[in-house]
Each structure stands twice: as C-alpha cells, then as structure tokens.
Amino acid sequence: MNRSQSFEEKEKEAIRKIAHPAIGEIYCINEGEARATLHEIFVDKLYLQGGVSILPGDIVLDVGANIGVFTLFAAKQGAQVYAYEPVPPTFEVLQHNIRLHRLEALPTRGTLEYRIG
Numbered sequence: 267m268n269r270s271q272s273f274e275e276k277e278k279e280a281i282r283k284i285a286h287p288a289i290g291e292i293y294c295i296n297e298g299e300a301r302a303t304l305h306e307i308f309v310d311k312l313y314l315q316g317g318v319s320i321l322p323g324d325i326v327l328d329v330g331a332n333i334g335v336f337t338l339f340a341a342k343q344g345a346q347v348y349a350y351e352p353v354p355p356t357f358e359v360l361q362h363n364i365r366l367h368r369l370e371a372l373p374t375r376g377t378l379e380y381r382i383g
Contacts, residue, residue: 281359283366289342293362294333295355303335313339320345334360341369 284300285291288308294300306312313336320326322344328337331349333356340347351357 280355281362289335289338289367291366292333292335292338293359293366295359300333300335303332307336307339331360332356334363338363338367338369341367 280295281293282297283291283293284297286301286304286308289304292300292304314320320340320343324340324343324345326337326340326345326347328334328340328347328349331337331351334349334351337347337349337360349360351360
C-alpha cells in the first residue's frame with residue numbers, strides 16, 4: 267500500500283454520521299465543526315440576517331459548500347441549490363449527505379445541483 271492509498275483510507279475512516287434535531291442525521295469529517303455550523307444555521311439563524319430569506323423556487327449558490335449543511339437547509343426550503351466544494355474528501359461527504367437526505371443531485375466535477383425530488 268502506498269502513502270496516497272493510506273491517506274485516502276484514513277480520510278474515509280474519518281467520515282462519521284451524527285444527528286441534530288433540526289435536520290436529522292448528517293455525515294461529517296469533523297464533528298465539532300459540523301455541530302457549530304448546524305447551530306449557526308438552525309439555531310442562531312446567522313445565514314438569514316439582514317432581510318435574507320430562502321423561498322421555494324429561489325436559486326442559491328453555495329460556494330465552498332463544505333459538507334453541505336447550508337445547502338441541505340436551502341434545499342429543504344424549496345430552493346434550487348448549486349453547491350461547489352473543491353476539496354475531494356469534503357466533496358465526498360457532501361455527496362453522502364445529498365444521498366442521505368434523498369435530494370435529487372446532478373454531480374459534476376466539484377459541483378452539485380440539487381433540489382427536493
């Protein structure tokens with residue numbers, strides 16, 4: 267086994283599933299970071315300040331989508347979401363979360379477009 271295979275296997279092992287009352291289960295790499303983002307979005311509503319809202323049919327661009335917490339939130343509001351995550355292991359977790367939440371996804375290199383069924 268070469269070094270890159272070992273690193274890839276280590277990254278895959280780091281993916282775990284956590285639960286949050288507002289969204290249910292979600293895959294993450296870093297549990298603390300994921301829980302902080304969940305809190306910011308669902309409890310503090312930091313992404314919906316200053317008159318920002320997400321309505322059904324809106325188009326949302328999430329550049330640097332990370333594991334997809336905000337993209338899941340926006341899709342659940344009925345928005346059409348374009349998520350971009352350039353880091354391959356993080357993009358993989360984003361894809362897992364899209365499947366877990368049964369969202370329709372059109373994956374391309376580093377980008378996902380998805381909406382509710």
